[in-house]
Amino acid sequence: MIRPIMKSEFFLQQPSEPATPLDAPIARDLLDTLAVHAHECVGMAANMIGQRKRIIVFMDDDTPRVMLNPEIIETAHPYDTEESCLSLVGMRETQRFRTIRVRYRNLSFEEHIEMFSDFTAQIIQHEIDHCNGVVI
Numbered sequence: 001m002i003r004p005i006m007k008s009e010f011f012l013q014q015p016s017e018p019a020t021p022l023d024a025p026i027a028r029d030l031l032d033t034l035a036v037h038a039h040e041c042v043g044m045a046a047n048m049i050g051q052r053k054r055i056i057v058f059m060d061d062d063t064p065r066v067m068l069n070p071e072i073i074e075t076a077h078p079y080d081t082e083e084s085c086l087s088l089v090g091m092r093e094t095q096r097f098r099t100i101r102v103r104y105r106n107l108s109f110e111e112h113i114e115m116f117s118d119f120t121a122q123i124i125q126h127e128i129d130h131c132n133g134v135v136i
Contacts, residue, residue: 001029002036003049005086012087015133016045016052019068021109023053027066030057034064041086043123045130048087056127060120067104070128073113074101083126083136094136096122 006012019026026046034044034057043058054069077098082091100121103113116124129136 001032003029003033005033005037006048006050007087009088009135011050011052012047012130012135013133014047014052016047016054016131019046019053019055019105023051023055023068024107026051026053027055027057027068027107030055031064031066034059037086043127044086045127047130054131056124056131058120058123058127060116066107067102067124068106068109070102070104070124070131072100072125072128073103075099081122083122085126085136088135092136094126096125100125102128 046053046055075097099117
């Protein structure tokens, strides 16, 4: 189901709760909502559709991906950049890492650890910030 985009910075600044296997419908709604906004957005977190759960979706090249309870466990090669956000107006400066290692669960709630780099890593970092209540 396509959900409206949350614009309240107060809501977006609240840290998200851990996801459970029962939260899979939220992930599907996120994927549907991301698909509708594909022309202007490459990733979303559950709080962007009004759900305070640690769930993110993002485009990995042309493939949509889902992560439940993502956690960055390793970083390398910091750099400064600017980002925009579908929930906010304008560009904002931030620091990101070119390479990250992430622990997460898939929709079957199986744990994975995976390395990401470059733009995909940047997207994941932005969405995990959302889960942590960090507004960029």
